[in-house]
Amino acid sequence: MAYRSSLAEHLDPAAARKERGAFFTPPQIASFLTSETILSRDDRVLEPSCGEAEFVLAACGRLRALGHESGQFNKQVFAYELHEASARAATARLERAGFSCVCETGDFLAKEATASFDAVVGNPPYVRFQGVSAKDRLRQRELAQRMGVDLSALSSMWAPFILHACEFLLPGGRLGLVLPAELLTVNYAAPIRSFLLKSFARVSLYTFDVNVFPEVQEEVVLLVAKGYLMDPAEHLEWFQCESLRDLGVKTSLRFTPKEVGARWSEGLASASSRDVLDSLASQGSLSELRCWGSLTLGAVTGANAYFSLSEESAAQFGLVQGRDVIPLCPAGSRHLRRRDLDEGAFRSLSAKGAPTLLFAPSEELSPEALAYISMGEKMQIDKRYKCRKRSPWWRVPLPAVPDAFITYMNSFGPNICANSVSVPHLNSCHGIRFQDGLKDLGTSSLPIAAFNSATLLSAELVGRSYGGGIQKLEPREAAKVMTPSPQIVESIRCQLESMRASFDDYLESGDFETAVSAVDYVVLAQGLGMSEEQIQLVQEEFRRVRERRKNRSRGR
Missing domain, CATH: 3.40.50.150 (Vaccinia Virus protein VP39)
Known part of the structure; x- marks a missing residue:
């Protein structure tokens, strides 16, 4: 009972x-x-x-x-x-x-x-x-x-x-x-x-x-x-x-x-920490993420296990890349805990058996594609809600390929990952298409610059807490996350690029705390000109609010 x-x-x-x-x-x-x-x-x-x-x-x-x-x-x-x-x-x-x-x-x-x-x-x-x-x-x-x-x-x-x-x-x-x-x-x-x-x-x-x-x-x-x-x-x-x-x-x-x-x-969050963020925003030092570009939803397949395949699975069904399947950013976001999804990272995912291919056959269907579609109908994939709402059921509508991704179901907090491999994504993350003139800066430097305590605190305040202590950011919420403005990021671009290797190492090892501290030194102190007292306030408030969210999943 x-x-x-x-x-x-x-x-x-x-x-x-x-x-x-x-x-x-x-x-x-x-x-x-x-x-x-x-x-x-x-x-x-x-x-x-x-x-x-x-x-x-x-x-x-x-x-x-x-x-x-x-x-x-x-x-x-x-x-x-x-x-x-x-x-x-x-x-x-x-x-x-x-x-x-x-x-x-x-x-x-x-x-x-x-x-x-x-x-x-x-x-x-x-x-x-x-x-x-x-x-x-x-x-x-x-x-x-x-x-x-x-x-x-x-x-x-x-x-x-x-x-x-x-x-x-x-x-x-x-x-x-x-x-x-x-x-x-x-x-x-x-x-x-x-x-x-x-x-x-x-x-x-x-x-x-x-x-x-x-x-x-x-x-x-x-x-x-x-x-x-x-x-x-x-x-x-x-x-x-x-x-x-x-x-x-x-x-x-x-x-x-x-x-x-x-x-x-x-x-x-405390009134004093909100005052710091508001002051930086009023000065134009922090701006909402939507000032960098537009956020897009990922593709909804209706049956990820059917439509997304590993290279090994595609080969078993005789599906050929470029004819029957196309490269895909796999479902989930753990693989996006990095600065850039580049060719090397993508090949590594494929080699580990990740579903890095999407069934997206060309207009003239190959015999193998027809056989795969027939198998899907026998499995009644075509009867699933999203599939039966489109025609043909096996053609997944794809949004424009984004310049970068942003994670939206987070334990620590969101991060931005450049999409150097130029692959479409599913709805397990959001995409960002940068405004004209901001793509180079956005893909090279924003993934590092946005991993700072002020931005992560902002994400805690505009997002929502879900079961298990997970933070969720819908597209409109993610668009409101306060990030360093393009002008600020440009002013510290050299410092950000010089820390690429160490930042990559921190994320690869899961040492997010150290990554944030390193970025804070460059972004908050040098870029935003925050005092040591202000930086400490924002850092402590981000930790407190994040821990509150996570502690809720542990019960009384």
């Missing part, structure tokens, strides 16, 4: 819980959020997705602690739960604890709102947009229109839950919610971020350096918003907690987003 669930697996299978986005909340979190949002024994409280009543139990306990002598809360505490068996288990659990309140089975998003509650608490379901039905999507659009929020069709279920929960709040009401850290980073959450600051007088965030949810690797944040429809909040109160032990103990930091809807993830 699931964490803190009383239901056996056959009554509530893991797959069913995942489909409806049900993840059970640790009692310490429920207790903390109810204490922050329920301030009077007379407060009316709503829990929109109660599961097996962790928040409802905490809410009733909080009301009793505030002086409510009875355990009868039928006119004061209300809960909804989509899953009938969970709703029954919630009611039974409350009865065992001596509490009575309304726990109704039904879809909260389908409930007509009445602004009659002082507090809404809970853990909204985490269902990605792909799992939202057409009926629910229509309902969400209507909700967004009512609330005056431009909610994206890509929004996960927790976003409309916030909006609908606010429809139940009285003026001055309070929210206490467990939310995915997507709130801080993703583009579709920008209208929600703006709505919260505009609609509440005080908005507080609680983030954690370690994973505090037993069932999921997804990072969570706690949101406490107070003073609904009062004066808008001027800033966020941010409590950066190491673990659950810090709840209610840590002192808050003040974070003011740069603009409406701006990402809140920048608040993970």
